[in-house]
Amino acid sequence: MSLAKLPVGQRIKHYRRKNGNRTQVAIAGLCGITERYLQLIEAGKKIPSPDVLARIAAELGVPLSALLAEEPMEETSAPLTAAPEVARALMGYGLSISADPASPAHLRERVEAVWSSWQSSKERFSEAAQVLPDLIADVEHAVRVHRRGTDARVRREVLRIAADLYGLLRSYCRRAGRLDLSLMVADRAIRAAEDADDPVRMAAAQWNLGHVLLSHQEAAAVEEAKDIAVRAIEDLGHVPPTKETAAMAGALELVAVVSDANRRRWWDARDRLERRAVPLAKKVGEGANVQWTAFGPMNVHMHAMSIEMLAGEASEGLRLADKIDTSVLSSRERQFTFGLELARCYDLRREDAAALVHLLDLEDLAPEDLARSPLARRMILDLQKRVRPTFRRQVTDLAGRLQLL
Known part of the structure; x- marks a missing residue:
């Protein structure tokens, strides 16, 4: 049947x-x-x-x-919101550019600026869409020119810049609902990092690929994310240990943790987090943000809460949340994720007023992220169906602002 x-x-x-x-x-x-x-x-x-x-x-x-429903329905997905100009630039259809590439220093400054905006701005999607098309064209043009050049130092720096840009594009495309483009730029990041012979960026590129695979619903893709992370951690073991390699190993451990949790292997996730991620977080300390991963003790604490949320242990998740102070995080994206999972814990307990309060806080913190989050959209629609009359207007207004009605 x-x-x-x-x-x-x-x-x-x-x-x-x-x-x-x-x-x-x-x-x-x-x-x-x-x-x-x-x-x-x-x-x-x-x-x-x-x-x-x-x-x-x-x-x-x-x-x-x-x-x-009479027919099975898929869970609410993120709307496709990637700017067409970004997609066109990634496909090589950007504006024509001059024969002389921008200097590595200028490209580095622009990539750092867009990364800063991406991690700190409330309007990060809108701001990124304005600058990414030209930046993609300029960086890829520089890579093509310097691949044929004789200055190995400049060539390596341009490739590093490209790897960093592709890392940002992975996050942008994934959260904009374009997993196809996200997978493509994750692969480009790997190629650029390998050509630059940069172990830290190679690890970061594998971390990016792992996150793309975690976004898929297929169990095989989620399992592959862990396999990729574990292999990348092993590769880092062959290079001299530094704070950067420890941070990247820790970030990759969290990919493996999330993979276990998404496959409902709760105890494996908890064990890996405690045995492998926690010691690395202590070694790295807070505020390092190596390769924009935001890895550190606070990020690890947030993942502990995330495991409990995914396991349906809402009370334990809320207990762990009480120990977390997201103000120390440089990434608004991580702050948003924490707030969303906090709202989900209250949602699981059917504490609708608390869930609504946190969703409204998220609208103030990162409105563009809220509008693009499948979990947030589903929670708001479910709230609208069951919430008490006292809060129905606030939920309906929020749904209207997010164009869910």
């Missing part, structure tokens, strides 16, 4: 087994119902209330519509 023809109870059973093969007792406990009640629901002998059904859907990691 196709999924589209299954009754609600059998759909719940299907997703419970598909998404981690979790037991009835575990799902029931997290949803605040008895195991017996869930057994009766799956057997079609009880019809869950809308609130209970919403809790079950959230714990199974599927939209409510997947349990109710």
